[in-house]
């Protein structure tokens with residue numbers, strides 16, 4: 001079964017637009033990574049102020065491979081290391097890891 005990796009971003013209210021703009025011009029590199037299955041940027045509506053970057057992968061190895069290579073390039077405009085990057089829109093982040101235990105999709109007619 002797949003694994004879900006969620007990056008939880010603490011984003012001050014005045015930085016929300018900046019964050020969403022960064023994602024709007026994101027690298028689109030993750031789509032080409034082996035084992036990548038899904039991505040969603042989730043904007044908080046109720047119950048939390050944190051944005052969630054939801055990703056799903058075929059297995060742990062696929063996620064680790066992305067983290068060790070393409071992830072760094074995909075974050076040059078914002079999150080990861082690098083001297084000339086703009087100030088991150090997020091004030092903090094936490095990585096959550098899950099294993100998919102069950103899943104469902106709509107019945108095809």
Ligand code: HEM
Pocket residue numbers: 005006007009019022023025026027028029030031039053054055074075076077078079080088089090092093095
């Ligand atoms: C240091 C913590 C992190 C921060 C502050 C951060 C923030 C961001 C930002 C602002 C972007 C938009 C592109 C850019 O401006 O660089 C982005 C892209 C992305 N982030 Fe993160 N991120 C972090 C770590 C992670 C981790 C651990 C994951 C794993 C789930 C992740 C998943 C993604 C994905 C999938 C994209 C889109 C990449 C693409 O289009 O190829 N991020 N992140």
